Amino acid sequence: xxxxxxxxxxxxxxxxxxxxxxxxxxxxxxxxxxxxxxxxxxxxxxxxxxxxxxxxxxxxxxxxxxxxxxxxxxxxxxxxxxxxxxxxxxxxxxxxxxxxxxxxxxxxxxxxxxxxxxxxxxxxxxxxxxxxxxxxxxxxxxxxxxxxxxxxxxxxxxxxxxxxxxxxxxxxxxxxxxxxxxxxxxxxxxxxxxxxxxxxxxxxxxxxxxxxxxxxxxxxxxxxxxxxxxxxxxxxxxxxxxxxxxxxxxxxxxxxxxxxxxxxxxxxxxxxxxxxxxxxxxxxxxxxxxxxxxxxxxxxxxxxxxxxxxxxxxxxxxxxxxxxxxxxxxxxxxxxxxxxxxxxxxxxxxxxxxxxxxxxxxxxxxxxxxxxxxxxxxxxxxxxxxxxxxxxxxxxxxxxxxxxxxxxxxxxxxxxxxxxxxxxxxxxxxxxxxxxxxxxxxxxxxxxxxxxxxxxxxxxxxxxxxxxx
Amino acid sequence: xxxxxxxxxxxxxxxxxxxxxxxxxxxxxxxxxxxxxxxxxxxxxxxxxxxxxx
Numbered sequence: 001x002x003x004x005x006x007x008x009x010x011x012x013x014x015x016x017x018x019x020x021x022x023x024x025x026x027x028x029x030x031x032x033x034x035x036x037x038x039x040x041x042x043x044x045x046x047x048x049x050x051x052x053x054x055x056x057x058x059x060x061x062x063x064x065x066x067x068x069x070x071x072x073x074x075x076x077x078x079x080x081x082x083x084x085x086x087x088x089x090x091x092x093x094x095x096x097x098x099x100x101x102x103x104x105x106x107x108x109x110x111x112x113x114x115x116x117x118x119x120x121x122x123x124x125x126x127x128x129x130x131x132x133x134x135x136x137x138x139x140x141x142x143x144x145x146x147x148x149x150x151x152x153x154x155x156x157x158x159x160x161x162x163x164x165x166x167x168x169x170x171x172x173x174x175x176x177x178x179x180x181x182x183x184x185x186x187x188x189x190x191x192x193x194x195x196x197x198x199x200x201x202x203x204x205x206x207x208x209x210x211x212x213x214x215x216x217x218x219x220x221x222x223x224x225x226x227x228x229x230x231x232x233x234x235x236x237x238x239x240x241x242x243x244x245x246x247x248x249x250x251x252x253x254x255x256x257x258x259x260x261x262x263x264x265x266x267x268x269x270x271x272x273x274x275x276x277x278x279x280x281x282x283x284x285x286x287x288x289x290x291x292x293x294x295x296x297x298x299x300x301x302x303x304x305x306x307x308x309x310x311x312x313x314x315x316x317x318x319x320x321x322x323x324x325x326x327x328x329x330x331x332x333x334x335x336x337x338x339x340x341x342x343x344x345x346x347x348x349x350x351x352x353x354x355x356x357x358x359x360x361x362x363x364x365x366x367x368x369x370x371x372x373x374x375x376x377x378x379x380x381x382x383x384x385x386x387x388x389x390x391x392x393x394x395x396x397x398x399x400x401x402x403x404x405x406x407x408x409x410x411x412x413x414x415x416x417x418x419x420x421x422x423x424x425x426x427x428x429x430x431x432x433x434x435x436x437x438x439x440x441x442x443x444x445x446x447x448x449x450x451x452x453x454x455x456x457x458x459x460x461x462x463x464x465x466x467x468x469x
Numbered sequence: 470x471x472x473x474x475x476x477x478x479x480x481x482x483x484x485x486x487x488x489x490x491x492x493x494x495x496x497x498x499x500x501x502x503x504x505x506x507x508x509x510x511x512x513x514x515x516x517x518x519x520x521x522x523x
Binding site: 040 | 481483484485492494495496497498499500501502503504505506507508509510511512513514515
């Protein structure tokens with residue numbers, strides 16, 4: 001035998017060779033073969049697996065691309081700097097949803113930022129981003145979030161007017177306070193609008209979302225707004241999936257598709273606080289109706305030619321097909337908290353992500369005192385940024401860890417006792433990932449992504465192979 | 470960019486056409502695209518833009 005024939009690295013899963021893990025995707029003919037570290041994957045016909053792992057195109061592709069994939073993942077996972085801020089102009093909310101990640105006491109009696117203070121905050125953020133995004137070629141984003149940001153619309157309006165053209169603005173709202181005038185203002189200033197709606201009927205919506213005092217007509221307010229937004233491509237809807245609505249997700253996507261909503265999130269309720277845990281649906285009960293709702297969106301697309309993109313699932317597909325094209329930065333490890341974005345509370349405190357706003361120990365500083373740079377380097381931020389699925393069990397042994405990222409750090413910390421613990425929805429992510437691979441195997445994946453998702457300037461094809469072993 | 474300002478360069482066939490029928494999958498499939506990483510969404514907010522420039 002020659003030295004070349006015995007060289008280390010020629011065989012799969014030994015020495016310096018490729019570490020390729022087969023993974024069952026629940027498909028009739030194909031399974032996945034992956035190298036987790038680089039997020040390299042291939043779908044291989046089951047009866048050709050042995051041939052694929054002992055020679056042929058799969059190994060040739062892997063050897064050609066491994067280095068590029070490794071560099072790309074390193075940049076995505078460790079090389080980003082913030083380009084967006086989730087900004088709570090008030091702690092308060094007029095609703096009292098049991099699953100909210102902001103503590104009830106804050107929502108009822110928390111701070112409200114004055115217009116002057118909000119102006120100063122945007123000025124400080126502008127200064128920070130001027131040093132980090134001057135050559136990026138796009139504007140930093142400020143998303144007014146909550147709690148309910150429209151409780152402080154006057155300050156918010158002044159801020160958007162004063163900094164128009166220096167940030168891209170967005171607002172996430174429950175829509176109950178949204179007037180015709182506000183909507184016109186947001187449209188005039190190209191503000192992206194996210195609405196929250198939890199049910200296809202008023203009864204289900206109100207089961208999940210309560211007014212703090214008296215009765216607020218949440219469902220009707222959102223539907224009226226969505227009617228006005230028909231034809232716009234700058235709005236989306238968040239559906240928080242709980243035990244109240246998990247049985248009606250098909251009806252939910254039918255409603256949103258009928259209203260021509262371009263994108264929604266069907267989010268499992270976050271479990272950082274006890275209220276969310278109480279409303280949570282176990283993974284094995286959540287996955288079947290969730291996947292059925294995805295199928296329903298596909299059927300609607302086939303019937304009408306118009307898509308309702310389910311953003312959180314689309315993000316899993318993107319994690320597989322184009323990791324750097326992810327729009328959501330939760331399903332990544334380390335996640336985007338403190339890296340791609342950070343959050344500002346109504347008193348100016350800075351958190352890695354708004355999910356941590358109720359956890360005071362994760363405040364990394366204050367916008368008005370220490371500033372952004374100090375917070376980004378704080379121990380509180382380092383704790384979140386340091387959460388790496390390559391470093392703790394069972395994630396470090398999981399083939400799909402860089403498609404899901406084991407979110408969320410806040411949940412891992414509060415539910416499971418530390419950053420080096422499993423996220424809240426492990427089995428649910430696994431089922432989504434299997435489904436995503438089945439769609440790829442069947443040539444349907446693009447139907448679940450927005451039109452032209454891979455056509456933008458700067459999008460490069462690193463690998464595109466479909467052929468024999 | 471406002472996605473409504475630009476018609477999406479749709480590459481997919483009309484899903485209602487017969488061409489959209491199921492196909493036989495190749496023995497090996499592997500795809501990967503790459504772009505500048507600029508995602509900033511989280512589970513509390515997302516803007517899914519069509520035809521966004523990279």
